[in-house]
Amino acid sequence: MQYTLSHFVALLPLLIVGITAIVVTLAIAWRRKHDLIFGLTALGLNLALLSLIPALQVTPQEVTTLMQVDRFALLYMGIILVATLACATLVHAYLGKTNTGEGFPGNREEMYLLMLLAAAGGLVMVGASHLASLFIGLELLSVPVYGMVAYAFFNKRSLEAGIKYMVLSAAGSAFLLFGMALAYAESGSLQFTALGALAVTPILQIGFAMMLIGLAFKLSLVPFHLWTPDVYEGAPAPVSAFLATAAKVAVFAVLLRLYQVSPATSGGWLNELLAVIAIASILFGNLLALMQSNLKRLLGYSSIAHFGYLVIALIASGGLAMEAIGVYLATYVLTTLGAFGVVTLMSTPFKGRDADALYEYRGLFWRRPYLTAVLTVMMLSLAGIPLTAGFIGKFYILAAGVESRLWWLLGALILGSAIGLYYYLRVMVTLFLVEPGLRRHDAPMNWGQHAGGIMLLLIALLVFVLGVYPQPLLELVQGATLAAL
Amino acid sequence: MILPWLVLIPFIGGLLCWQAERFSTALPRWLALLTMGLVLVLSLWLWASADYSLAAVTDGAPVWTLEFNHVWIERLGINLHLALDGLSLLMLILTGILGVLSVLCSWKEIQHRIGFFHLNLMWILGGVAGVFLAMDLFLFFFFWEMMLVPMYFLIALWGHSGEGKKTRINAATKFFIFTQASGLIMLVAILGLVLFNFNQTGVLTFAYEDLLGLEMPPGVEYILMLGFFIAFAVKFPIVPLHSWLPDAHAQAPTAGSVDLAGILLKTAAYGMLRFALPLFPNASVEFAPIAMTLGLIGIFYGAILSFAQTDIKRLVAYSSISHMGFVLIGIYASTQLALQGAVVQMVAHGLSAAALFILCGQLYERIHTRDMREMGGLWARIPYLPALSMFFAIASLGMPGTGNFVGEFLILFGSFANNPWVVVIATFGLVLASAYSLIMIHRAYFGASRSGEALRGLDTRELIMVLSLVALLVVLGLYPQPVLDTSAASMAGVQHWLGDALSNLVPAR
Numbered sequence: 001m002q003y004t005l006s007h008f009v010a011l012l013p014l015l016i017v018g019i020t021a022i023v024v025t026l027a028i029a030w031r032r033k034h035d036l037i038f039g040l041t042a043l044g045l046n047l048a049l050l051s052l053i054p055a056l057q058v059t060p061q062e063v064t065t066l067m068q069v070d071r072f073a074l075l076y077m078g079i080i081l082v083a084t085l086a087c088a089t090l091v092h093a094y095l096g097k098t099n100t101g102e103g104f105p106g107n108r109e110e111m112y113l114l115m116l117l118a119a120a121g122g123l124v125m126v127g128a129s130h131l132a133s134l135f136i137g138l139e140l141l142s143v144p145v146y147g148m149v150a151y152a153f154f155n156k157r158s159l160e161a162g163i164k165y166m167v168l169s170a171a172g173s174a175f176l177l178f179g180m181a182l183a184y185a186e187s188g189s190l191q192f193t194a195l196g197a198l199a200v201t202p203i204l205q206i207g208f209a210m211m212l213i214g215l216a217f218k219l220s221l222v223p224f225h226l227w228t229p230d231v232y233e234g235a236p237a238p239v240s241a242f243l244a245t246a247a248k249v250a251v252f253a254v255l256l257r258l259y260q261v262s263p264a265t266s267g268g269w270l271n272e273l274l275a276v277i278a279i280a281s282i283l284f285g286n287l288l289a290l291m292q293s294n295l296k297r298l299l300g301y302s303s304i305a306h307f308g309y310l311v312i313a314l315i316a317s318g319g320l321a322m323e324a325i326g327v328y329l330a331t332y333v334l335t336t337l338g339a340f341g342v343v344t345l346m347s348t349p350f351k352g353r354d355a356d357a358l359y360e361y362r363g364l365f366w367r368r369p370y371l372t373a374v375l376t377v378m379m380l381s382l383a384g385i386p387l388t389a390g391f392i393g394k395f396y397i398l399a400a401g402v403e404s405r406l407w408w409l410l411g412a413l414i415l416g417s418a419i420g421l422y423y424y425l426r427v428m429v430t431l432f433l434v435e436p437g438l439r440r441h442d443a444p445m446n447w448g449q450h451a452g453g454i455m456l457l458l459i460a461l462l463v464f465v466l467g468v469y470p471q472p473l474l475e476l477v478q479g480a481t482l483a484a485l
Numbered sequence: 486m487i488l489p490w491l492v493l494i495p496f497i498g499g500l501l502c503w504q505a506e507r508f509s510t511a512l513p514r515w516l517a518l519l520t521m522g523l524v525l526v527l528s529l530w531l532w533a534s535a536d537y538s539l540a541a542v543t544d545g546a547p548v549w550t551l552e553f554n555h556v557w558i559e560r561l562g563i564n565l566h567l568a569l570d571g572l573s574l575l576m577l578i579l580t581g582i583l584g585v586l587s588v589l590c591s592w593k594e595i596q597h598r599i600g601f602f603h604l605n606l607m608w609i610l611g612g613v614a615g616v617f618l619a620m621d622l623f624l625f626f627f628f629w630e631m632m633l634v635p636m637y638f639l640i641a642l643w644g645h646s647g648e649g650k651k652t653r654i655n656a657a658t659k660f661f662i663f664t665q666a667s668g669l670i671m672l673v674a675i676l677g678l679v680l681f682n683f684n685q686t687g688v689l690t691f692a693y694e695d696l697l698g699l700e701m702p703p704g705v706e707y708i709l710m711l712g713f714f715i716a717f718a719v720k721f722p723i724v725p726l727h728s729w730l731p732d733a734h735a736q737a738p739t740a741g742s743v744d745l746a747g748i749l750l751k752t753a754a755y756g757m758l759r760f761a762l763p764l765f766p767n768a769s770v771e772f773a774p775i776a777m778t779l780g781l782i783g784i785f786y787g788a789i790l791s792f793a794q795t796d797i798k799r800l801v802a803y804s805s806i807s808h809m810g811f812v813l814i815g816i817y818a819s820t821q822l823a824l825q826g827a828v829v830q831m832v833a834h835g836l837s838a839a840a841l842f843i844l845c846g847q848l849y850e851r852i853h854t855r856d857m858r859e860m861g862g863l864w865a866r867i868p869y870l871p872a873l874s875m876f877f878a879i880a881s882l883g884m885p886g887t888g889n890f891v892g893e894f895l896i897l898f899g900s901f902a903n904n905p906w907v908v909v910i911a912t913f914g915l916v917l918a919s920a921y922s923l924i925m926i927h928r929a930y931f932g933a934s935r936s937g938e939a940l941r942g943l944d945t946r947e948l949i950m951v952l953s954l955v956a957l958l959v960v961l962g963l964y965p966q967p968v969l970d971t972s973a974a975s976m977a978g979v980q981h982w983l984g985d986a987l988s989n990l991v992p993a994r
Contacts, residue, residue: 385634385665386627395672402676410673418666425658429641474560 010061010069012051013077014123020044021116028109038092041112045085045119052078065191068129075326075480076126076253079333083245084119086337086455088112090238093452096349103349104152111151114144115242122250126257131180131190134254138176138218141250142169145243149235155352161234168227172217179210196261205270208262212274218251221311222280225304229288232300237347237354240296241340244303245333252310256325259314260482274315278409281308282416289423296356298423299339302382305416306332312413313397316404324396326477331381331393331466338378338459342371345452364431372431374460381463383424384417389466392473487527488553488567491577492615492628494524495584499607506600517588517603521610525581528574537571537971541978546694549620550574557624562690566621572975575828575968576617576748576755579835582957583747584610587740589950590843594739594850595643602643605635609744616752622675623691625760629716629752630668636741636749637661644736645855656732663729667719674712678764681705697763697982703771710765710772717761720753723813724783727806734802735855739846742798746805746838751831754812758824758975762816763982769817770986776817777900777907781914783810788917792924797848797855800925801841804881807914808834808889811896814911818900819983824976825969826895832968833880833888833961840877840954844870847947848929851940857925862934868942871930873951878922880958883915888961 008015024040052074060070091111096103121140128134146169150162180190186204187195198204213224220228232240285305292298310332313324346361347354355361365372381390394417401410466473498520502513535550542548549568557565569577587606595602612632619625637657644653675691682699683689690696701709719726734742762769787807794800808830815827847870849855852863864871880887883894893915901908943951961968 380634383665386631391630398669398672399676399680402673403680414666414669414673417669418662421662421665422658425637425661429638429654429657432638432642469557471558471560474558478560 006058006061007063009054009058011063011067012055013048013074013081014120014127016044016048016051017081017116017120017123020048021113021120024109024113024116028113032107032109034092034095034097034108037109037112038088041088041116042085044116045081045088049078049081049085052081062129063127066130066133067124067127069127070482071480072253072257072482073127075477076249076329077123079249079330080119080122080126080246083249083333083337084115084122084242086341086459087238087242087246088115089451089455090241090341090344091115091236093348093450094236094238094344094350102351105350106152106154111148114147114151118142118144118148118242119246122246125250126253128254128257129192131183131192131195134258135173135176135180137250137254139173141247142173142218145169145239145247148239148242149231151239152236152350155234157234157353158236159234161231164227164234165231168217168224172214172224174214175210175217176214179207179212179214182207182210192258192261200268205268209270209273211258212255212270215251215255216277219248219255219307220300220304221277221307222284222304225281225284228304229292229297229300232303233294233296233356236350237296237340237344237356240299241337241344244299244336244340248303248307249329249333252307252325252329256314256322257482259317260322271315274311275406275409278308278311278315279412281305281311282412283419286416286419286423290419292423293358294356295343295358295361295427296340296354298358298427299336299343302420302423303336305420306382308416309394309397309413312406312409313400315409316400316406319400319403320396321400321404322481323474323477324393324400326480327396327470327473328393330473330477331389331463334459334463334466335378335381335388335390338374338456338463339382341452341456341459342375342378345371345450345456348450348452358427358430361427362430363434366434370457374456375431376428377460377463379424379428381467383421387464387467389463389470389473391467392470486553487531488551488569488618489565491524491527492567492611492618494520494527495607495611495614498523499604499611502603502607503600510599513600513603514588514592517607518585520607521581521584521588524610524614525578525585528577528581531569532574532578532971537574538974541570541974542981545698547697547978557621561623562688562692563623564621564692565624566692567615567618567624568620569618570975570978571971571973572755572758572828573617575832575971576751577614579751579832580610580613580617580748583743583835583839586839586843586950586954587743587747589946590743590846591738591740592946594846598642602639605638606740606744608632608635609639609749613744613748613752617755620693621691622679622693622696622760625756626668626672626675629671629756630665632749632752633661633664633668636745639741639744640733640737643738644741645738645849646736652732653736656729656736660729660733663719663726667716667726670712671716674709674716677705677709677712681709693760699764701765703767706765707768707771710761710768713756713761713765714772714776717753717756718779720750720756721809721813722750722753722783722806723779723809724786724806727783727787730806731799731802734805734842735796735799739842739849742802742842742846743839746802746842747835750805750809751835754809754816754827754831757816758827758979762819762979766983766986770819770983773817773819777814777904780810780813780817781907781910783807783813784911784914785810785917788914788921791921792917795857797857797860797925797929798842798845800857800921801838801845804918804921805834805838807918808838808881810914811893811911814900814904814907815892815896818896818904818907819980820899820902821973821976821980822899823896824899824979825972826892826897826899828892828972828976829888829961829965829968830892830896833892833958836954836958836961837877837880837887837889840951840958841874841881843950843954844874844877847943848874857928859935860929861932862930863940864930865934866936866938867940869948870943871926873943873955874930875926876955877958878926880962882918882922886959886962888958888965891962891965 124137289301381388384394615628791803
């Protein structure tokens with residue numbers, strides 16, 4: 001195969017992230033400076049984001065048999081890069097300033113390296129058109145995340161979360177590999193298109209089902225969700241943000257691509273299996289979130305429910321469904337970044353444990369009005385109330401469901417949303433309650449001046465603007481089609 | 486261009502109130518008063534300056550007195566479409582009046598977080614104004630859901646807690662979940678309707694005019710109608726779905742109760758008149774007997790439970806359920822007279838329920854309880870207030886000379902021709918209404934007095950509020966013609982869309 005410039009241009013985002021990772025490694029070896037490393041990371045991620053524009057000119061482009069860079073891939077690359085950039089910014093605030101002596105006691109710089117590697121894995125995944133690149137991407141995404149989750153390894157919870165995530169993630173990978181092996185045995189090829197061209201056989205279906213289970217582990221769909229709350233709670237807050245956004249988006253994008261090309265998934269019992277998973281995720285996610293008094297756990301359960309909603313659109317898989325998924329993922333990523341961002345800034349600088357207990361947020365409005373405003377908007381957006389981006393996402397999912405007449409799933413969605421309201425409102429009202437003897441646990445006074453604070457305000461603004469005027473996002477997502485296969 | 490401003494003014498005013506708290510505690514109140522005053526004046530000016538007696542329908546398309554249309558979300562065929570006709574205008578004026586009153590009645594009651602309180606109050610009213618003007622189903626739903634959040638805050642943060650510490654938050658949460666979940670069902674129905682239209686015509690649109698008169702198979706129409714009906718039924722409230730209402734009222738601050746009873750419930754009735762009936766005429770006619778039965782159940786259930794309450798605000802809340810039962814019957818009887826009656830009853834009940842809640846609030850400020858077992862003998866202790874309560878209690882039981890009488894009379898009169906038995910039964914509801922209204926007066930104001938100490942009378946602000954409501958109710962009772970004229974064309978429009986369905990039904994009998 002001849003490689004032309006356009007191949008490299010198409011891969012530019014991935015290449016830049018890869019190069020940034022190498023540069024960051026060398027820079028750490030040369031001089032440990034927190035701000036410098038953060039600066040390099042941010043620069044690299046921004047360049048990668050910019051490189052989406054030239055890459056857009058050459059799409060759709062097949063780069064070897066492994067990667068298919070089309071507009072779909074570029075959209076999700078963009079989402080992953082934005083999420084990573086936001087997480088890196090949060091990490092920078094979270095780990096603390098070098099010179100003041102407070103903040104994270106261990107080495108800080110490697111976090112950026114791990115995050116860049118994971119992001120590179122995510123970029124590989126969304127472009128994957130071959131089961132091998134899917135697996136490489138997935139592992140490249142997962143393995144650094146083990147390290148990130150256990151980054152505060154001297155903290156028992158963080159270490160425990162890291163190990164838990166590793167074990168369950170490995171179990172998921174095992175399922176995935178077994179599924180791939182079955183598919184290969186049936187088709188003799190690992191290419192998505194080759195799998196798609198195949199007649200549906202029971203072996204192939206079982207193979208797909210096992211792959212589905214493997215990916216469901218990563219997406220923490222019920223009943224493969226058991227790790228989620230513990231890991232979200234144990235991991236440092238910005239890492240939880242990364243896990244909930246960039247990591248899940250990448251996995252969902254590749255699942256969507258696989259699902260769209262393969263006839264084995266359309267119709268038959270696989271769809272019913274997915275429907276059951278969706279309903280279980282929505283109901284369990286929301287029900288289990290009800291009684292949480294820990295904000296990070298609560299967000300973990302809520303993310304289970306949200307991916308249950310997304311699976312509805314996956315099952316619909318025609319008409320508006322692709323758009324619905326794109327819109328929903330974009331709004332969900334923004335919202336989740338905002339919510340975890342608030343938790344991060346509340347816990348900034350690092351002091352051993354995160355401020356994630358709900359009572360620490362009691363009456364926050366009277367101390368930190370802007371931070372509270374951000375979290376309120378995020379809670380409303382997660383609940384899908386108008387004026388926020390979350391509503392547009394939910395609206396799209398409902399539209400996709402109605403279009404495909406998935407009444408049972410829609411029923412679950414409505415029920416789930418109603419249950420979900422209860423805990424979102426609980427968090428929201430906690431922020432505004434005044435109690436005597438208020439426990440003071442404040443974000444630093446000048447949080448608004450930190451890059452993290454400014455970014456959070458931007459996210460909140462974006463969530464609001466997209467809720468009122470979603471047209472630009474809709475156009476963006478509408479253009480992000482899969483390449484013809 | 487005036488229509489978007491009617492919606493925007495409260496939103497902007499709310500933000501100003503919020504920020505004005507930095508400068509002075511009185512400033513937010515005056516700003517809020519100014520904002521609502523402006524909305525009221527604008528809507529009255531609209532009433533005076535335009536003609537609302539135009540035919541509501543020409544060439545199969547509804548006619549609006551005023552219209553504003555702008556592209557919003559092109560991808561989905563969603564427009565910022567606001568339009569005004571007689572019905573919208575009446576509801577808008579009611580919103581303006583009650584908006585002013587709810588600012589006034591909070592003047593002394595709300596003493597902390599004043600700016601934020603008025604932000605929420607203004608945003609509720611802005612959302613309600615949006616509901617009354619939106620002629621795009623997506624926009625309608627947008628406003629419909631949007632007004633819930635500030636209402637939630639109003640109850641949760643400034644409400645009164647009953648026994649236990651968390652009850653006001655629970656009440657607010659219950660209110661929110663009931664209305665939001667039912668709203669989602671309506672959203673599914675809206676999407677179903679829009680996508681059905683899309684499959685038929687290939688045009689993706691949420692515009693009210695385009696969806697009117699869509700031919701649907703009976704089963705589909707019925708299901709979609711039910712989706713709308715459930716959402717409206719929760720807010721109405723219709724009996725099996727009413728349980729949020731007494732809780733919300735009991736815990737809400739006075740301004741919250743005034744808005745809740747006065748206008749939020751009316752958005753549901755408005756929604757039925759504007760959307761559920763005209764969009765699904767055949768299904769609505771078919772559903773009418775069930776709806777009227779539900780209305781009857783509501784009348785009696787509300788009245789009986791109202792009689793049994795000891796909390797004076799809960800009593801008024803249950804009486805709202807009873808009164809709204811009449812409105813439901815009027816709407817589904819669907820004769821011109823009954824529909825007109827429903828509109829008058831909506832306005833009259835808005836005014837009288839608001840007045841009763843304001844009086845409850847004033848009573849609470851004086852004796853710090855809403856429990857009628859703790860009251861008794863107040864007639865001698867407070868000047869003016871008992872007598873005024875008596876007036877509104879009598880108005881609420883439907884005494885001739887008040888607007889409530891006109892409304893109920895027109896509803897019963899208009900429904901009799903087609904549904905004699907419903908009317909016969911509903912009439913007994915009036916008897917029960919006298920029972921609970923009078924028992925409220927009796928328990929609270931007569932009987933043995935707990936102490937001889939005189940209580941503070943009404944000050945000028947309080948007197949102006951209540952007396953203006955008295956005046957409005959009496960005017961509505963004695964000379965309802967302007968209101969009837971204003972709504973006549975809109976109601977003829979509703980009848981027009983129902984027309985074929987109704988005439989098809991007659992030979993079937």
